[in-house]
Amino acid sequence: MMHNSDEQTSQMTQRDSNPTSSQPINAGRLMSRVLLHLVLGSIALAFIMPLVWMVSTSAKPESQAASGRIALLPDPPSLLPATAADNYSRVWNDSTVQFPLYLRNTLIVASLSVVGMTFSSALVAYGLARIQWRGRGAVFVSVMATMMIPFPVLMAPLYLVFRELGWIGSLKPLWVPAWFGGAFNIFMLRQFFRGIPREIDEAARIDGCSHWGIFWRMILPLSRPALAVVALFHFIYVWNDFLGPLIFLTHRDQYTLALGLQLYQSQSGQTPWNLLMAASTLVVAPLLVLFVLTQRTFVQGGATEGLK
């Protein structure tokens, strides 16, 4: 959708800026166009600047990062590879805050939880979208209602439930609940499944397919884009989650990256800003790479969020 309109816009601009165009560009319009680019350009710059500054700080020696000079590169710039390598290896190999371990934990939680969330949400969504049964409306209402419950409301009693189950001190509180589906994902997949033509079920049923067969062999393969959106957004959710790990994890060697980053900042003694920014860059970079690799899914996700 966005691609189309981009093409349209670029065509229009070409037509507008065509020198042989019969209509001369009027000076006022040109001015307002320049102004628009100036405004959006400065806004775009302001939005990118924090990230640029984060990366820039991460590649400076400590004394320069903390100096009042405004410069993107270390002085002299030839220092860059050496200081960057030094800073990042100091972060990665820190003896008390173990980022390699936190990365491993985050990936364990993320993979278990993404698979569970995607599969279970699809299963429940199928039950709400493609099976006619009494009570389906009530279940759907309960899904919608829980979307409004803020996590802080649940956190204290949830801790007690997990303690009762003996999960405190393990990674389980962070991924097992995902296997029971998530309200928003169920809702989104239900909307998607409802859009798939009914005839598919009928044909499969005549061929002797059960509901499970229809779900597994027809609906899931047809819903790959929607499932990808759920998986991607849930992965990002897990990567970012701070409050869950803060409450449920008790040992440092179970920490996730988000929690580890905060630990790195708050550990005893002042962590220098250049190292803190190197650590932040390490946590942010995988998401930026993921974004570049999955741009199309992102755009679809963004558009479906609007449909809600």
Next chain:
Amino acid sequence: MTRLSRETLVGLLFTSPWLIGSLAFMFLPMAMSLYYSFTDYPLLEPPLWVGLDNYKRLWSDDVFVRALTNTAVFALISIPLTTIIALVLAALLNARVLGRMKKFYQVAIFIPTLVPLVASAMVWSWLFNAENGLVNRLLALVGLSGPNWLITPQWAIPALLVMTLWGVGQAVVIYIAAMQDVPKSLYEAAELDGMGPVRRFTNVTLPMLSPVILFNVVVLAINTLQIFAAPYIMFRTKDGQNPAGLHYAMYLYDNAFVYLQMGYASAMAWLLLLATLVLTAILFVASRRLVYYHA
């Protein structure tokens, strides 16, 4: 078995993950916390029934009142401001004359929404650092001496606002997508009626977008009331807590997991839930005349 009841059984099976999960991880904990909110429960001892004591005590607890005020003030400023800025940015980015720079602007505004809150709070702690932060260095260039953003109480809410507005791209993307679904014919008709770009925005775009705007405002309101990670990292340091940076969910967390007062924390949790429901209801009722649902 009749076909109807068989389908019911299959339906229950398919939805069973949700039925079990929501019971175990939502409805049961909520029922528990409703009960605990009427008890004194210091975690290590069994809960003791105290009636409405917790709810009464809250209002004479200065820290609670401060946390509540901070979050309420922040929400009152942040929700409208974020929405207006997101709509204006979306409208500007939707302008037909941007050409190939459009993609660049969009990506630039969207990228910060990918940054995890913890990292984003960390980066802004550095930018807002009093002596060496970039914000104050830039202010010094024009001869201003910037405040101690994270320590001075008056600047806590503005600093948090800037940090959260950095993530406005999420809403911008949703509004742009919604704007592209508005039929072109409506704009053509408005143009024929002699409307300029501003009136086309207020008279065509806004009404057509109103359901999406309402939904986003509701989600934003729910999320703003429970703000935790960003103020926790920016305003709570080894040197202590900036009182103006203490938010509702942070104090709820403190009561539950630092002071181990599960009863008191549960009362706070139920008040937060009530506040969320009331705010959502207000938004829906207040917008009834403003939202235009087209077929």
